[in-house]
Amino acid sequence: MQEDPIQFFDNYLFTPTAWEKAGPVWPIRLGRNIAKPNYHVGPRFTPYYSLHFVLEGEGSFLQNGSTYALSAGDIFCLFPRLTQEYYTSGHSPLKLAWVAFDGRMGLELCERIGVYPNYPYRSGACDPSVAAILDDFFDAVRDGERAQAADLGKLAHFYRLFDCLARTAPRPRSDDGAAHWLQRGKEYMEVHYAEGITIEEVSGYIGVDRTHFSKRFRQAYGISPIQYLQKLKMDAARLLLKETDSKLLEIAQSVGYPDVFSFSKTFKKFFGLSPSQYRYRK
Structure with missing residues (x-):
């Protein structure tokens, strides 16, 4: 893992292919970290969607005027052009993973898994099945899927992840x-x-x-x-x-x-x- 003043982290950046960009959504970043006690991100906004998974620890997430207490198993989504802020607790540092994505159907994909701009959080959604798919995604990217069909491999892992989350999504609020x-x-x-x-x-x-x-x-x-x-x-x-x-x-x-x-x-x-x-x- 790399290190900066607030965390230890892995971060993988993707350049979408023409094939990916012809579809409704595509992944653009995959990452994970171990927060230091001073871990604090924002206030800021992003130009794309970024779904975060709380693997361990506790913290807080603020978006669109609301605050959500974070604990292991939760997910939260950073929506484009909304101001966000998130940080760890001092006694139980966060361990996070995230996948950022873009595309014309990004909002609809978020709704499929039960997160919305006015309620961007789900408690307990990152269950062992989701965590296992995340591990597979990281393994594939770390091993460097350099083959001609690497974009298909990324999309397969990406959609597996969202399919698993959608199966347990609550009804619209x-x-x-x-x-x-x-x-x-x-x-x-x-x-x-x-x-x-x-x-x-x-x-x-x-x-x-x-x-x-x-x-x-x-x-x-x-x-x-x-x-x-x-x-x-x-x-x-x-x-x-x-x-x-x-x-x-x-x-x-x-x-x-x-x-x-x-x-x-x-x-x-x-x-x-x-x-x-x-x-x-x-």
Whole structure:
């Protein structure tokens, strides 16, 4: 480990490849330290996200006007352009690890693991499984993954880490969190509308009661989830009728209907024309 006036530390800096930067997020720094009794960082802000893991010791973390007491097993996140400060206690020095990352989906990734700009802390999230993945990440970087696919190796360790944290993440704490699971439900329908999904399956996927999901969805989007699901199917069917010569049964099954009858009945109710009538007047 290297040494400076406040800590012993390892710090690995990454330059993201074009492949990494084409994705939603990428790691840019991996580090760990053993704090000296005078360890104190900030006040300052960072231009990227930095997730910290408390491996041992005690301390304090301040961000966005709130203070969080740190102890072994906790995690906390430094969010871009917010002022942060963190320091060790005198009697039980901190031992930390961290991974910094950037990318257009950085905020969404943080939300997946249960940390938010207004609540950037989780108690006990760094369990033995997370610590083991961190050790693997450090081993791989220290050994110098110089192969052509080294960027894939970094991403694999990075996503393993966040996957493990996401599995134990609490449900969103606020209306911002509600907006997040509403968006997840909406996107789930947009991807899987043709696969015969039900609203029960959508609400189960996001972990919210169906009645509550339907009420909040209508408030947010002005349409019920079942109406939105039907609209997705009908818009796709209309496009297939306009741009292909596919048979009606093929189109019906392509948008999640088992037969022409149920498809045609819904289509006519939605557009005022049968599928055949719509096709002939396109």
